[in-house]
Amino acid sequence: MSVRKELKQKGKQSLKKHYLIFAAVCLISAFLASEFKGSLTFSTLQSFDQVLEDPSEAMVPKRSVGWEEILEESPAFMRTKGVLSDVLNQATSDSILVTAAVSVNSLAGTENTEIFCLILAGAIGLFAFWFFIQNTFSVILRRIFLEGHTYERVPISRFLYLLRIKKWLRTSWIMLVKYLYHAFWSLTIIGGVIKHYSYFLVPYIAAENPDITARQAITLSRKMMKGHKWECFLFELSFLGWNLLGALTLGICSIFFTNPYKTAVFTEYYIRLRHAAKEAQLSNTDLLNDDYLYEKADPLILMEKYLDILDIMETPAPACPEIPGFRGFLARNLGILLFWGKQEKEYERFQGLQVKNRELSEALNGQVYPTRLYPIPQEKRRGQIESLHFMRQYTIWSLIVLFLGLSFLGWLWEVTLTLITDGEFINRGALNGPWLPIYGSGSILILTLLYRFRKNPLAEFFAAVLLCGFLEYLASLTLEITSGGMKWWDYSGYCLNLHGRTSAESLLVFGVGGLTVVYILAPLVDNLLHKADQKLLKFICLILLTLFCLDLVYSQVQPNAGEGISAMAETKNLLMQFRY
Template identity: 30%
Template sequence: MWKRKVIKKKAMALMKQGYFRILPVCFLIAMLTTAYSFSTTFLNLQISSGSLGNDAAYVSGIPNSEAVLDMAVHLLEGTPLSGALNGILYDSLSMIIDLFSTNISVFFSFIRTANYFLTGEFSSALIFSIVSILFALFYQVFISNILLIGEKRFFMENRNYPQTAISKIFFLYKLRYLRHPAWIMFSRTLFQSVWNLTIVGGIIKHYEYILIPYILAENPKISRKDAFFLSKQLMRRNKRKFFLLDLSFLGWHILSLFTLGLLDLLFVNPYITSCRTELYATLRRNYVLSRSAKYEELNDSYLEHVPSDDELLIIKALYDDSQGPYTKISYFAPEQYPVFLFSVQPPLKAVRSPLKADRRYDLLSYLFLFPAFSIFGWVLEAVINLINRGVIQSHTPLYGPWILLYGIYGILILFLLKRLIRKPVAVFLLNALLYSLLEYFINLGTELASGEGLRNYSEFLLNLDGKVYLGGTIAFALIGCAFLYYLAPRWADRYMKLGHSKRILLCTVLYILLIADIVFSVCISS
């Protein structure tokens, strides 16, 4: 048996102990997945939107609310309800849908594509819209769901290991073990979607399946059948109490509405996830102690029992080195889970020496990283626009696949922030400040030179003179951290493996293409 007050008390203690590790984890999950869609509302809230009803509107991108309500208008056309969706009702529904949804969604990508069939407008944009569904599905299955499992793993370890690394949310990627847990999570989503059609059945199955990510975080190798079975058994006679636990957070969610999700991001999401983790730990412990059916699949005893240094040394001495490569690079990180004892070990080729983010870059490496990051920026924006809007579109005055803002930004942070590499919070904040200044003055310069800024953010609530806005700043700060800590050192390592003559040739080709594109674009625009 468990009591709600006890669970909340333990969760609050966990929050106090490691808030400054828990907060970044929930922030990353909110930014990278669809789990906490309302939490980022204050970053991306648009105060106006374009008109609806033509192909250009879909190409330029429309909010989720307009996609859904436009479909409703088409489906209700010619019925007595055809005039119901207008005025205050339309605006209210639009606000609710946009507040509690995200564009990185198979559902909304499907809605946008379905609108083409309803309007009968078959164009090349329809093809891109169909492709966007596939990209959204891929993102949901192999990124969003995998990161959600990683989030659960972080919280489960953090209960007893105070120095659990934030990077634990990527643990399945490090293990190179994705397909099996991705398939189980996809099955969970599929079954849940079917049950949602019955409404009441959807609510029941939501709570019946709610522990599957935790079970996968503990044992990624578990079979699909056993994962569903254990979640069902753990939630047996607990669904109503779990529902009441969720209902007890309603006041916090209502209060968060007045902050457009900021309170959710700073407190409510970490608190709720901590409560659910404590609840899973309690249910799991009781189930294992009772030796109930399939209890042996909950096989990570080190989540509960923290081995002493002497125990670790003895286990290490007796451990079979053939079990996995982690045993070949023996290390005992203080107050961290002993990863070499985990039930899944990475393939040998996946075990690499840690990246040196504070490494030195020679001149050729800097010359290479500038166009490389510019191309990466173009690809990133093209994919995001394809998922969100059903069109490959990047904000760049050039015709080639580069966005120079990314390249300039990347080189600047390598020069200015490399010395602060061991202070990730400071790096993130300075990244945000540096990007804001850079984009603001680039937009200002472009506006003075041509009469129109490179990007216009005047539709967003938290913008500065339409030249920069908070959501873009935070997204870019995250991208900058990824570039500084992972992409730049990884790319530089691979670039340095080329011979000197090949490195010079690669840089020469890249810059010839870039300069030719700049000259061509200037000639065309003039």
């Protein structure tokens, strides 16, 4: 059997063991535009009839429009013909460069100081999102695939791997340096292609050892890929058939098979090159020091590190504290705590310990990666991160904070995009205040109504898609009826849209966003709120909730409307086109 076939066979075996989390993490990566950017084609495709009816309304990728608007007045910068133009277009095709250029263009055309500051703040915020999330997620993705190579299960908490070891900033810097190196080399004729393969292993190296420096990671990748760049190119070329099938199915095949399959195979490829580099004793290969990613730890070592868990496993499990009456019904079925009294605290503490001990016992049994054997010390952060269990209950005050906070973040996101792309402040949404309730209400409904789905992330995802799709459709219909036919969003022309009120694109947003809220964001916020002064927290919640209710009543009489808000002809595709 050839090496290529052997690696593909191992990749299939790994994918078969962990299909759900592998497919999910690749879908999130595509959604964030971190990788697999063309896989969501089906969700933004306009219907054929719509294009025939009005070709001028056909979707145009946002990046093309952005560059044309910026450069159309400068003939010296026109890049429509010639080899150099093609190379420059390739070098500047990434969304962060387009975002930066559009931001500069908007700033240059703005005389109002307040708007200037808002655009600048929005641009900084989007860069921070790219730097910390979009740019870094490929490392998290590879960490999950590397653990899946050896272990029977990869827990959802692994999405917080970099936060656990306090190396998120360093990893983001590594990926930024790699991005800049590749961007500069792309300005040459063939340098971009060569360096693509020279730096091919950087995300894998950072996933194994985030404590490494950017220069060390890049240098080590170059050395490991020396003599293997052509081999890697041919290896990628062997997936051409799958890529074509993905294109023919508008990305559906890529989402559900090709992306996770290809990533699993190249994870095996990295493991093979790592082994060869270790045998050849290349310099700095000692930095590849997480051996438990590739072989399970000796049971005696595990018992020593997890001695406390061993004692718990040998002790009879205590009875679960009970919350009586209606309060207990809400806690068990909706994950809601009406009060934060002694019974509720004991119940929540018990649930947290159950989740924590279950994951740690799996590590002791060799089923998951033993986090206590990380090469990087993490003792100070272990307690905080391990307490981020998702099978928790939320107090009324936590739910209020999450509702208002996520409503504000949704509003801020849409306003920021409009600021950067159009250079003007537009208060998005039907309300007059700084909040879009559909973001907050969707998140709260996912946290409560779908509480019993949390143990199964796949079921949680599809349930969130259905629930939020229904909510978006109902909200659109209600607003249209109560406002005399006025629309605040319209997906007409999008593939798989339902009466223009919801679409496949928005459903993907809700599904991925819902998982992020349930498994990461909400537990983080809830932990912080439990540490806050409860009297002050309640006072602030009541003030903000009162303001929101007053705005809700006022907006029934004077809804927020106008160009760019309810007249959606110019902006209906803004959010959907931005990532592409």
